[in-house]
Structures are given as C-alpha cells and as structure tokens.
Amino acid sequence: MASKEILRVSDLCVDLFTQRSVIRPVDGVSYSVAAGETLAIVGESGSGKTVLNFAPLGLMPTGVNVDLSGSILFNDTELVGIAEPALRKLRGGSIGTIFQDPMSALNPARTIGRQIAEVSELHMGLSSSQAESRALDLLKLVRMSDPDARLKQYPHELSGGLRQRVMIAIAVAAEPQLLIADEPTTALDVTVQAQIIALLKDLQKRLNMAIVLITHDMGVVAGIASRVAVMYAGRVAEYGPVGDVLVEPRHPYTMGLIDAIPRADDAPGSLFRGLPGAPPILGAPIPGCAFAPRCHAAIESCHITRPALVSTVQPLVSAACPIINKHNHGGAYVQH
Amino acid sequence: MLTLVSRRLRNSLVLLMLATLLCFTLVVSAPGNIAVLIAELRTPKATFADIHKIELELGLDQPIVTRYSHWLTGALQGNLGISYKTGEDIGPALSSRLPITATLVAGGATFAMLFSFVLGFAGALWPGRFADVATRTIALLGASMPSFFVGALLIYGLAVQLRLLPTFGSEGLSSWILPWITIGLLPAAVLSRVVRVGLEEAMSRPFALTAVAKGLTRRTILVRHALPNIAPTYINALGAQTGAMVVGAVVVEPLFALKGVADLFLSGVLFRDFMVVQACLLVFISFFVVLNLLVDIGMMFTDPKLRRQGS
Numbered sequence: 001m002a003s004k005e006i007l008r009v010s011d012l013c014v015d016l017f018t019q020r021s022v023i024r025p026v027d028g029v030s031y032s033v034a035a036g037e038t039l040a041i042v043g044e045s046g047s048g049k050t051v052l053n054f055a056p057l058g059l060m061p062t063g064v065n066v067d068l069s070g071s072i073l074f075n076d077t078e079l080v081g082i083a084e085p086a087l088r089k090l091r092g093g094s095i096g097t098i099f100q101d102p103m104s105a106l107n108p109a110r111t112i113g114r115q116i117a118e119v120s121e122l123h124m125g126l127s128s129s130q131a132e133s134r135a136l137d138l139l140k141l142v143r144m145s146d147p148d149a150r151l152k153q154y155p156h157e158l159s160g161g162l163r164q165r166v167m168i169a170i171a172v173a174a175e176p177q178l179l180i181a182d183e184p185t186t187a188l189d190v191t192v193q194a195q196i197i198a199l200l201k202d203l204q205k206r207l208n209m210a211i212v213l214i215t216h217d218m219g220v221v222a223g224i225a226s227r228v229a230v231m232y233a234g235r236v237a238e239y240g241p242v243g244d245v246l247v248e249p250r251h252p253y254t255m256g257l258i259d260a261i262p263r264a265d266d267a268p269g270s271l272f273r274g275l276p277g278a279p280p281i282l283g284a285p286i287p288g289c290a291f292a293p294r295c296h297a298a299i300e301s302c303h304i305t306r307p308a309l310v311s312t313v314q315p316l317v318s319a320a321c322p323i324i325n326k327h328n329h330g331g332a333y334v335q336h
Numbered sequence: 337m338l339t340l341v342s343r344r345l346r347n348s349l350v351l352l353m354l355a356t357l358l359c360f361t362l363v364v365s366a367p368g369n370i371a372v373l374i375a376e377l378r379t380p381k382a383t384f385a386d387i388h389k390i391e392l393e394l395g396l397d398q399p400i401v402t403r404y405s406h407w408l409t410g411a412l413q414g415n416l417g418i419s420y421k422t423g424e425d426i427g428p429a430l431s432s433r434l435p436i437t438a439t440l441v442a443g444g445a446t447f448a449m450l451f452s453f454v455l456g457f458a459g460a461l462w463p464g465r466f467a468d469v470a471t472r473t474i475a476l477l478g479a480s481m482p483s484f485f486v487g488a489l490l491i492y493g494l495a496v497q498l499r500l501l502p503t504f505g506s507e508g509l510s511s512w513i514l515p516w517i518t519i520g521l522l523p524a525a526v527l528s529r530v531v532r533v534g535l536e537e538a539m540s541r542p543f544a545l546t547a548v549a550k551g552l553t554r555r556t557i558l559v560r561h562a563l564p565n566i567a568p569t570y571i572n573a574l575g576a577q578t579g580a581m582v583v584g585a586v587v588v589e590p591l592f593a594l595k596g597v598a599d600l601f602l603s604g605v606l607f608r609d610f611m612v613v614q615a616c617l618l619v620f621i622s623f624f625v626v627l628n629l630l631v632d633i634g635m636m637f638t639d640p641k642l643r644r645q646g647s
C-alpha cells in the first residue's frame with residue numbers, strides 16, 4: 001500500500017434538512033483511500049454509508065438540503081464547500097458512480113449507446129461519432145456479448161446483470177481515479193454477483209482506479225476489498241485491513257455482524273444468530289457509544305462519553321471501543 | 337409498423353360506419369320537422385298537404401335504415417347529398433369551408449404546443465421561481481375560462497380598445513391571431529401543466545440521479561433525459577386537446593365570423609338540416625380517426641417499448 005492517497009475524509013459530518021426534520025446520518029467519519037485500492041464500507045441499512053458517499057458529491061434526491069462539515073480531500077481538492085460547477089467536472093470525470101438498482105438507474109427512453117457515449121463527450125471532449133466508437137470499446141471492456149447490437153438497444157431489453165454492466169461502462173467511461181459503487185450486486189442474482197465483482201476487480205487493475213464499495217455483504221467485502229470500514233449509526237466502529245477485521249474483529253458490533261453469518265457447521269434447524277435490539281433512530285444526538293444499548297460488554301461510561309476511533313493492539317486496525325481493547329482479545333464473545 | 341397502420345385503418349373504417357349510423361339515428365330522431373320549416377319558408381300558411389308533399393320530395397317518409405343506406409351509398413361515392421335548406425350540393429360547400437377550420441385548429445394546436453413547451457420547460461428549469469409561478473397562474477387562468485369568454489375578452493382588449501388586431505375576416509395572418517389564441521389557450525394551459533409536471537416527475541426518478549452523477553447540467557438533463565420520457569404522455573395529451581379544439585371551433589368560428597365547417601354544422605343543427613349535420617359529423621369523425629392514428633404512431637416513435645412491439 002505504498003501508492004499515493006487520493007481520498008482523505010476527516011471528521012466528516014452530514015446533516016440533512018428536509019421540510020420536516022433535521023437528521024445527522026453521518027457523524028464524525030474519517031478514512032482514506034489510496035490509488036488503486038478498494039475500501040469497503042459496511043453497515044446495515046440506515047447506518048449512513050450511502051449518504052456518506054453521495055451527499056458530498058451532490059447526489060441527493062431533490063428537496064433534501066445537505067450541510068457538510070469536516071474535510072474531504074480528493075487529490076488535494078477540498079470537496080466540502082466546493083462550488084457546483086467544479087464538483088460537476090469531477091462527477092463522471094475523475095469520480096465514477098455505480099448505483100444499487102440497475103433496473104431504474106438507466107434512462108428507459110434512450111439507447112444504451114447514447115447513455116454511455118455522452119460521458120466521454122462531456123469529459124473527454126470527444127465528438128459524437130468518436131464517443132460512439134468509444135462506447136463500443138467500453139461495452140467490450142465490461143464483457144458484454146454482441147456489443148454492436150447492444151449499442152442500439154434500450155434498457156428494458158437487457159437483463160439486470162447486463163444493465164449493471166452498462167452502468168459500470170458509464171461509470172468508467174471517463175477513466176475515473178475513484179469509483180464509488182453503492183451496493184452494486186445487491187439487486188442481482190448470486191451467480192451474476194460473482195461476475196460483477198470479478199469484472200470490477202479486473203477493471204480496477206486495468207485502469208488503476210480506487211474503489212469505494214458500499215455493501216452489507218461480508219462475502220463481497222472478503223472478495224474484493226483490501227480495507228474495510230464498519231459503520232454503525234453514522235459512525236465508524238472499526239476500520240482496518242480486511243484480513244484482520246474479518247478474522248479477528250475487535251469491536252462488539254463487528255463481532256456480532258460476523259457471528260451472524262450462517263456457517264456450514266451450524267446444526268440443521270438451529271436458529272440464526274443475530275444482534276439483540278435494533279439500531280437507534282437518527283434524530284436526537286447520541287452522547288455515548290451508539291452501540292452501547294445492544295452491547296454485551298457495555299459499562300456505564302459507554303452511555304456517557306463517545307469512544308474515539310483509536311489504534312488497537314494490531315496497529316493497522318482502529319476500533320471505537322475502549323472496553324474490548326482494554327481486555328485485548330475479547331475472545332469471550334466469538335468462538336472461531 | 338406498416339401492418340399496424342393498415343390494421344388501424346381497417347378498424348377505423350368500421351368505426352366510421354358505426355359512428356355515422358349512430359349520428360344519423362340521433363339526428364333523425366331529434367325533435368322538430370324540417371318539412372314544416374321548409375313549408376313555412378315557401379308559403380306562410382302551409383297546409384298538412386303541403387308538408388306531406390315536401391316530406392315525399394325529400395324522402396322523409398322512408399324508414400331510417402333505408403335513408404341511412406341511401407346516404408351511405410352516396411357518401412361512399414363522394415356524394416354527400418343535398419342541403420334541405422338551400423338545395424345545393426353539400427360537397428362543394430364543405431370543401432370550401434374545410435381549409436378555414438383546418439387553419440383554425442392547426443394554428444391553435446401550434447400555439448398550444450409553443451406556449452406549453454416554453455412555459456412548462458421554464459417552470460421545470462427554475463422551480464418555484466418567477467417563471468414557474470407565472471406558468472402556474474397562466475395555466476390556472478387559461479384552464480378556468482371558457483373560450484367564448486376568452487374570445488370576448490381578447491376582442492374587447494386587443495381589437496376594440498387597443499385596435500391592434502382585426503376581429504374578423506380572413507385577410508392574412510393578423511386576422512387569425514385572435515381566433516388561434518382563443519381556441520388554443522385552454523389546451524395550452526393544460527399542456528403546459530403536462531410538460532411541467534411530467535418533467536418534474538422524470539427528474540425525481542433514479543435515472544436523473546445517474547445523469548447528475550455523469551456530470552451533466554440540470555438543463556442538459558431536462559432536455560436529453562427528462563424530455564424523451566414525457567414525449568408519449570405529451571403526444572397523447574396533445575391528441576386529446578386537438579380533438580377538443582374541434583368542439584371549441586363550434587364556439588370560436590361564429591365568434592370571429594369564420595365560415596368554417598363548425599359554423600356550417602351549427603347552422604345545420606339550428607335548421608334541422610340533417611344532411612348538412614351528417615356531412616359535417618362525417619368530417620369531424622374522420623378527423624378524430626386520423627388524429628387517433630397519428631397519436632398512436634407518435635407514441636410508437638417515442639416509446640421504445642411500443643416501437644419494438646409495432647415492428
């Protein structure tokens with residue numbers, strides 16, 4: 001991991017204002033991404049992992065006002081407080097985006113070819129015929145069968161997996177340095193999921209692009225990511241190399257998540273393991289650790305002061321839990 | 337594509353026959369007797385014998401089915417019959433009036449399209465701003481005022497008070513402006529809402545967010561991504577509104593002293609001259625049939641799902 005850092009997020013908070021409410025779905029998050037690496041951001045629905053990535057890029061639904069604080073450095077450009085025209089140049093140019101649902105993310109009234117070509121026209125200054133031939137190359141790059149015919153087809157004529165390939169072709173059309181993939185495999189069949197992950201890995205190698213992968217699928221994380229950030233209620237609970245975090249989790253939430261994955265040696269008919277309780281409702285600020293009410297190891301101080309994300313005994317891994325770290329390997333919770 | 341059009345045309349012919357039969361029956365069974373009116377025109381003190389003589393002359397004693405089949409045979413040969421009132425051939429009278437109604441409706445539709453695109457698009461580009469509020473206000477006013485009132489208002493304001501435009505006649509473009517606005521304002525108001533609401537709905541769909549992620553400007557997204565998605569809805573609404581304009585012509589033509597088909601139709605109704613009425617209805621129904629066909633073809637061209645089915 002000697003390559004240069006292209007994204008550094010420091011103490012980022014996102015406040016969302018709708019007509020009725022104010023919420024803080026992202027609360028003091030920090031991480032960094034190096035060129036060509038993959039960072040997975042893991043968390044359950046509502047943990048803020050999508051807002052964290054999309055709010056700074058201006059990719060929020062209309063009617064939602066966003067207030068950012070903290071810092072996001074992308075190649076030495078500060079994205080917090082950046083002017084819309086400058087941000088627009090980054091979107092689709094140096095930063096590509098893949099959305100969760102390829103069924104609705106493509107325009108039903110335009111051909112595949114035009115939807116891919118317009119990105120190169122905009123960011124690479126290609127003429128429409130040049131962009132058209134580049135669109136063909138991109139379809140070959142994402143390994144579409146019969147790419148010539150696909151160019152003239154409409155989204156409704158393609159399957160979900162093929163549409164996600166088209167989305168990927170759109171996202172990498174301007175050869176971005178950073179690709180943000182929001183649950184790119186969630187809406188797809190399991191067999192197609194593996195193909196899409198393989199494709200992303202291949203593209204990453206060819207284009208030397210960094211990937212921020214938002215997911216709740218630990219299998220996907222293990223398959224593609226080099227580092228992982230586990231999010232809970234808008235905060236990072238644990239952050240470090242995938243090999244360390246998945247094998248030897250140090251935060252009770254990460255332990256619970258990994259323990260909840262069904263195992264081959266589970267007795268037939270046994271119940272699924274899960275975390276007791278439910279995630280907190282965003283709205284009122286949480287003074288202490290957000291996970292404390294569901295945590296087996298929580299003590300009184302957990303409810304009062306917010307634990308900082310600090311290095312553990314394994315220096316590459318940080319966890320926001322003073323209790324477990326104090327006892328070093330808190331192995332009492334999970335038996336592997 | 338061609339098979340669909342030919343299939344549609346074949347269905348349309350059947351529809352045309354049924355529609356004319358229905359109209360014929362309705363017109364004939366309406367109260368009032370043309371023979372009485374004609375007899376009174378000829379001699380002030382007409383007797384029953386006079387009236388009966390006229391009924392025989394016109395074939396009014398025949399049963400409805402016979403009269404309809406007689407009319408239909410003529411119509412299929414291009415002979416629309418003779419006006420009971422004037423005794424003239426209806427065909428030539430109709431064809432001299434057709435261009436006037438066609439100009440009125442086509443001009444009104446063009447006005448409605450221009451108006452709705454400019455206002456609807458401006459409203460979607462700057463939501464909540466002046467253009468949007470103005471659009472909504474004009475659309476509300478336009479949709480709430482009946483065309484005879486709009487026409488009277490326009491005549492009073494622009495022609496009588498300001499003396500900018502003529503109120504009647506058909507000399508050049510200027511005499512058409514008031515009729516076009518009068519007949520086109522309601523459709524323009526409805527269609528501008530179709531554009532405004534349609535664009536807004538399209539902009540809230542996930543593919544619009546994809547377009548934002550591509551780095552496109554809002555204006556480009558509206559034109560390239562949202563507009564193609566409202567095209568089928570718009571064409572459908574435009575078809576319905578153009579159809580409604582034929583009805584509007586019945587009001588607008590007399591208002592501006594335009595001697596069009598709708599004016600002929602109105603005088604036919606007032607005099608129970610049902611040969612004239614029937615001929616006009618034939619024109620109107622044919623117009624609706626062609627209009628529906630055009631709408632279907634237009635929707636096929638703009639909706640990729642329909643296009644693949646049609647070919």
